[in-house]
Amino acid sequence: MRVMAPEEMESLIRLLSDDGYEVVGPTRREGAIVYDRLQGLNDLPAGWGDEHGPGHYRLHQRDDQALFGYVVGPHSWKKYLFPPRETLVRVLRREDGGFETQPGEPAPPRRAFIGVRPCELAAIGIQDRVFLEQSVRDRAYGARREGVFLVAVNCAEPGGTCFCTSMGTGPRAHAGFDLGLTEVIGVGMHFLVIEAGSEAGEAMLVRLDHRDASEAERAAAERIWQEAPKHMGRTMPGDAREVLAGALEHPRWAQTAERCLSCANCTLVCPTCFCAQMEELPDLEGNASERVRLWDSCFNGEHSYMIGGPHRSTVAARYRQWLTHKLSTWHTQFGSSGCVGCGRCITWCPVGIDITEEVAAIRATAQGKAGGQGT
Ligand code: SF4
Ligand code: SF4
Known part of the structure; x- marks a missing residue:
């Protein structure tokens, strides 16, 4: 088992940025944990936790400096992979009276997602099946999904409305990530267990300052993995x-x-x-039109x-x-x-x-x- 100091997240964010990734992850804004651009360690919501109940969400200050001490906020990663509004194609009238088409959006940036919960990894897998593995492949989704670097964070303290154990999607991720983290925090200890889940993850791991876990650290991490499933706020009663x-x-x-x-x-x-x-969305002169895709329900x-x-x-x-x-x-x-x-x-x-x-x-x-x- 390998561990690193929480401060090493600064290096991870910087290295990913240096490699050309747009780094996005959890940050605190307007009373919620949302996903947005991260410039460094200080953008992570250190010391903040969240309470969840039916129709209820509140942030609170924890009595420690956990970087990932919250569960999930209102955002999910689909806002990056399947944005709420996107122009799929533009059609322009040429001077000779014919038409030409142009891509609706510029080429998407290569993104690194920091702090992907195991249930969210499963959700990305589901959207991959919907958008990429059916008879028609969604090119816009595929372009954004390709090359995403996934840094998963296992859940130590499931929330009041969580039931990933019932759905077989968490609270620990075993695959589908490039790097997997487990944050361990307690009396006299605060560290991140780090594991690679892909070649890209292995390559990144060797660039980070990490070391072998001590026996005490190993035992503390094992305890989290064993205890977290017992603390789901909700249970889905069987296959529905x-x-x-x-x-x-x-x-x-x-x-x-x-x-x-x-x-x-x-x-x-x-x-x-x-x-x-x-x-x-045609323009008023009839010279151009955009086809826009918007979330519906x-x-x-x-x-x-x-x-x-x-x-x-x-x-x-x-x-x-x-x-x-x-x-x-x-x-x-x-x-x-x-x-x-x-x-x-x-x-x-x-x-x-x-x-x-x-x-x-x-x-x-x-x-x-x-x-x-x-x-
Ligand atoms: S639409 Fe969904 S979120 Fe809105 S009230 Fe009905 S169940 Fe609740
Ligand atoms: S609990 Fe299930 S249905 Fe509800 S938001 Fe999460 S994935 Fe969707």
Whole structure:
């Protein structure tokens, strides 16, 4: 086991910048931990932790200087890989009356993501399958994803809305990263366990100042890995595929819809949701047009608009679509759950609707409610 001092994060950020990466990671802004450009160690949210509950998020000052002492904030890495708004293509009228196309956006920078939680690594893997491994490859996503350097951070203190253990995505990452870190902090000790997960990670590791862990350090790290899974704030009650597929007419959808504001927060903060809409934006002279892709949500009425109107016209139908897609039909479509257990949809739901509680309620009472034509 190799360890390094927390201050060595300064070297890691500098080396990645020197290698041409745009380094992004967690920083504190406007009362939240968000992802943004990092210039150095001082941009990391040292000494800050976060509290999570249904519709509840607060930062607090810790009594230590942990660099990664928070869980996750409202941002996910999808804002870099699948940005909320992007121009896919520009079409320009030539002087001879013909048309030419131009790329919508400049070539993306090569990015290094610092502080990727194990559930977030899993979410990136899910979006890779959605955007890159289907019959049509999304070139814009592929260009941003290629060459990303991933620095994962294992979770020592899962949050009040976390349930990655239930989803098999955390709290420790075993693959899918270039460098993996575990922050160990306690009486008289503060260090980072560091491991390489790729050739690029190995190459970076040799440039960092690190050493073999002592027995005490090794034991402290092992304790974190063993204890963290026991402290999830939430549990997803089993595989929901069959339960949800057989409960399309369950009264719970309408009951929850009475609280749901159809605000779409849950889909916007979700690291795997990928629905988008396209807009054509012509200029007034008719000489140029842009095709823009914007995040959309199954909670928006227009999202299911087909000839004659939206086919999910009620909030209950939209809520059911979201939950059944995430946890049931996503398996059929992409071979896995669409949920990684990050808990953001619970934390950032303004009325505190809890995906784990919803599944538990439907599971407990689903028998005999299957079938029907849809809400
Ligand atoms: S559905 Fe909720 S808990 Fe699951 S990945 Fe999305 S935001 Fe996270
Ligand atoms: S479940 Fe919550 S976050 Fe999602 S649309 Fe309804 S009110 Fe908004």
